[in-house]
Amino acid sequence: MLSRIAESLFWIGRYIERADATARLLDVHVQTILEDPWAEEDLVCRTLLSVMNREAPPEGTMVGRHFVLDQLAFDRSTPSAIAGSLTAARENSRRAREVISTELWEAVNGTWNQLPAHMIPSRPHSFFTWVRERAALVSGIVDQSISRDDTWNFLVLGRSIERADMTARLLATRALAGTTGPDWSTLLRSCGAHEAYLRRFRGLGSDETAADFLLTDRLFPRSVVHALWQAQACLDALDPAVGKASISGARRTLGHARTNLEYGALPDLIDQLPAEMLAVQRACSSASETIRQRYFPSGALTQWAGGVL
Amino acid sequence: MADLFDGYPAGAAWDEVFDRTGAVRPSYRHVYEALGELSEAELRGRAETLARTYLTQGVTFDIGGEERPFPIDVAPRVVTEAEWDSVAPGVAQRVKALEAFLADVYGPQRAIADGVVPRSLVTSSTHFHRAAQGINPPNGVRVHVSGIDLIRDEAGQFRVLEDNVRVPSGVSYVLSNRKAMAQVFPELFSSLRIRSVAEYPSRLLAALTAAAPDGVSEPTVVVLTPGVYNSAYFEHSLLARSMGVELVEGRDLVCSGGRVWMRTTNGRRRVDVIYRRVDDEFLDPVAFRSDSMLGSPGLMAASRRGTVTIANAVGNGVADDKLVYTYLPDLIRYYLGQEPLLASVDTWRLEEPAALEEVLDRLHELVVKPVDGSGGKGLVVGPAATAAELAELRERLRADPRGWIAQPVVQLSTVPTLVEGGLRPRHVDLRPFAVNDGDHVWVLPGGLTRVALPEGQLVVNSSQGGGSKDTWVLGSARSTTVSSPQLLPRTLAFGEGVPLDASPADDRTEQQQQQQQQQRTLDPTDQAGAPC
Numbered sequence: 141m142l143s144r145i146a147e148s149l150f151w152i153g154r155y156i157e158r159a160d161a162t163a164r165l166l167d168v169h170v171q172t173i174l175e176d177p178w179a180e181e182d183l184v185c186r187t188l189l190s191v192m193n194r195e196a197p198p199e200g201t202m203v204g205r206h207f208v209l210d211q212l213a214f215d216r217s218t219p220s221a222i223a224g225s226l227t228a229a230r231e232n233s234r235r236a237r238e239v240i241s242t243e244l245w246e247a248v249n250g251t252w253n254q255l256p257a258h259m260i261p262s263r264p265h266s267f268f269t270w271v272r273e274r275a276a277l278v279s280g281i282v283d284q285s286i287s288r289d290d291t292w293n294f295l296v297l298g299r300s301i302e303r304a305d306m307t308a309r310l311l312a313t314r315a316l317a318g319t320t321g322p323d324w325s326t327l328l329r330s331c332g333a334h335e336a337y338l339r340r341f342r343g344l345g346s347d348e349t350a351a352d353f354l355l356t357d358r359l360f361p362r363s364v365v366h367a368l369w370q371a372q373a374c375l376d377a378l379d380p381a382v383g384k385a386s387i388s389g390a391r392r393t394l395g396h397a398r399t400n401l402e403y404g405a406l407p408d409l410i411d412q413l414p415a416e417m418l419a420v421q422r423a424c425s426s427a428s429e430t431i432r433q434r435y436f437p438s439g440a441l442t443q444w445a446g447g448v449l
Numbered sequence: 450m451a452d453l454f455d456g457y458p459a460g461a462a463w464d465e466v467f468d469r470t471g472a473v474r475p476s477y478r479h480v481y482e483a484l485g486e487l488s489e490a491e492l493r494g495r496a497e498t499l500a501r502t503y504l505t506q507g508v509t510f511d512i513g514g515e516e517r518p519f520p521i522d523v524a525p526r527v528v529t530e531a532e533w534d535s536v537a538p539g540v541a542q543r544v545k546a547l548e549a550f551l552a553d554v555y556g557p558q559r560a561i562a563d564g565v566v567p568r569s570l571v572t573s574s575t576h577f578h579r580a581a582q583g584i585n586p587p588n589g590v591r592v593h594v595s596g597i598d599l600i601r602d603e604a605g606q607f608r609v610l611e612d613n614v615r616v617p618s619g620v621s622y623v624l625s626n627r628k629a630m631a632q633v634f635p636e637l638f639s640s641l642r643i644r645s646v647a648e649y650p651s652r653l654l655a656a657l658t659a660a661a662p663d664g665v666s667e668p669t670v671v672v673l674t675p676g677v678y679n680s681a682y683f684e685h686s687l688l689a690r691s692m693g694v695e696l697v698e699g700r701d702l703v704c705s706g707g708r709v710w711m712r713t714t715n716g717r718r719r720v721d722v723i724y725r726r727v728d729d730e731f732l733d734p735v736a737f738r739s740d741s742m743l744g745s746p747g748l749m750a751a752s753r754r755g756t757v758t759i760a761n762a763v764g765n766g767v768a769d770d771k772l773v774y775t776y777l778p779d780l781i782r783y784y785l786g787q788e789p790l791l792a793s794v795d796t797w798r799l800e801e802p803a804a805l806e807e808v809l810d811r812l813h814e815l816v817v818k819p820v821d822g823s824g825g826k827g828l829v830v831g832p833a834a835t836a837a838e839l840a841e842l843r844e845r846l847r848a849d850p851r852g853w854i855a856q857p858v859v860q861l862s863t864v865p866t867l868v869e870g871g872l873r874p875r876h877v878d879l880r881p882f883a884v885n886d887g888d889h890v891w892v893l894p895g896g897l898t899r900v901a902l903p904e905g906q907l908v909v910n911s912s913q914g915g916g917s918k919d920t921w922v923l924g925s926a927r928s929t930t931v932s933s934p935q936l937l938p939r940t941l942a943f944g945e946g947v948p949l950d951a952s953p954a955d956d957r958t959e960q961q962q963q964q965q966q967q968q969r970t971l972d973p974t975d976q977a978g979a980p981c
Contacts, residue, residue, distance in 0.1 A: 151952040174638040193946035220949040228955045265632040338693025421947035
């Protein structure tokens, strides 16, 4: 497979997952601001911006949900907002048009085409629902219409890395905002994990078990550990020969982050949650960079110097 | 503005939005203005969205084989903080008195000995079950969940209409109404502090867990449903789902060795607490109706041995008998030594010959109810009944005076409701839900507001064509000040966090460069192939 195509596939996976996860994250937070009279809108919004690493207005000005929605949902110019990442996913699909199935292309392109019709600032919830549905459609098609070859592995690798990263950000919102932000059950709900969690712990949940579930549950697909494990499995499949002898590159970075969570003591992890979550995000970022260097090397730009010879 | 309110008629009833002069009451000002800003088309569009949400979620009921969304009205019902602070303690007080009465009835029967209530009141109640005599629930709680129906009379005062301590239903509508309204009317929520209802499932689970038999450290709680064809099945599944417990049917349970078990793929598992949504008569074919397929034989025996807790307790119906209702103020004074905080509706006990004669004379102006009915079954509204119906009713009252009570027609308060002609007054009641964990009676803020959709109709039960409204208990006003920085939890400074990666190929400037180059070299119309 061409490196350029592989890179596009990797990013389709990441952008679609990012749109999905951001929609979920914003949906619960906006809902919390609306529903819970004691939620501090300004604080919740600032936490969201800081977790997504976006610049917030200076202290003293109130940050409202409209600002956050503009920045993180409706901004089409940057791939760190939902609209922008759906646009970027579509651009990448265009580049990889010949290897992805027509169904997948139509799902991604259709999403992009319908985007303006769904961006209604007064009805954020229906926008988020739509984004989630489209993301589910895309990943369903990925799983059903693409052979489990490198195409699939790159798509899922991107999706898994992004998922680990976004779940880590989600956990960070809780750790940073403390008791003023949405509570654990809201966060679980945002990952679609609330019911799975309630079933595992039979409703006798506590903050610790909720954090534990999102961090280290081995069976729930959106937990950080599961996502990192899935990413590693994709890397193994992409490069089976190397894996047998030693662990290196992205696999080491991801594996280190995963085992740190899996075998670390839970109370320590929770004490240091913001730092631990930053570490996960850094690991994802650095793994992404290693993967780029390993699989998608771009040739050094050829510079033409005119007139010397 | 406020076209939808044009021609809003003033009635005899207490209207919760407009006072007698037609001015908007302060509690509703915000909602009134927000609704007034919407055009009729917009409001109907929102109503449609609400209905669609319910269809998707499966909040439906069956009409002749067709699934219809449970009607939820777009206009919320508002209860101020002050009003709620007078209602909630009154509800809790009633629940405590009912608990004490039940413990007494199925125990020493002191109230009868002391002459507070006649013995015949208890023994003639259809829901007094001797099978429950002497069963002592582990933490003393029999009324784990209750729904106390309240109305507002012509003067705006809250009065208790009836108590429901058997299997009160409707709480799922409170939870799903709130969720749907918050999604469809975000702007209404943004400037009001509305007390949350989301903690209900965890409160319920805590109360059920607290009621587990002694010595069980991690009790298994289940919800017992009659099955998918029950009209409240949605509620049963919602409660089980949100508590993270199993939803079982009678056939999933097996009683053996004095214990209750459920059949699972991993063999039998012990059940400690059953939150049952099956009526007493169907619970155990050994103790009650032998033709019941909905319960499990042996449940009552296990309950008597104390190996399983049934919530709500069997035999609770004796306390929400409508004749007991007439004694409740006395029972509150007797058991709690307090004056009742909530007024009741004046009621004639037809057993008393003088009362019966008076009622028979004035039947055309009274409401007559069977004492053991629920869901508005058998209820006759005098002014609305035909002469033939009244004549038939007279016969039945004479034949069975113990079975009926009579009340004056109370004009239930009205709240604007979206109907064909716009927003029009419709009668409402209120069912707050209370959860008793043995130490504390917690009252869910708000509760279920049921609304009678046909004009002038006073019966609000959903089985009689009623809908519901989201009920908002207001908290104190939202503060607009920014909290002082010391109290703020930490946020990451910009740049301290990890930026979201993006593919280098998606760099905008690079793309633009490429496109510019392309445009310089090629006119797109000259290209042979399609651009993608």
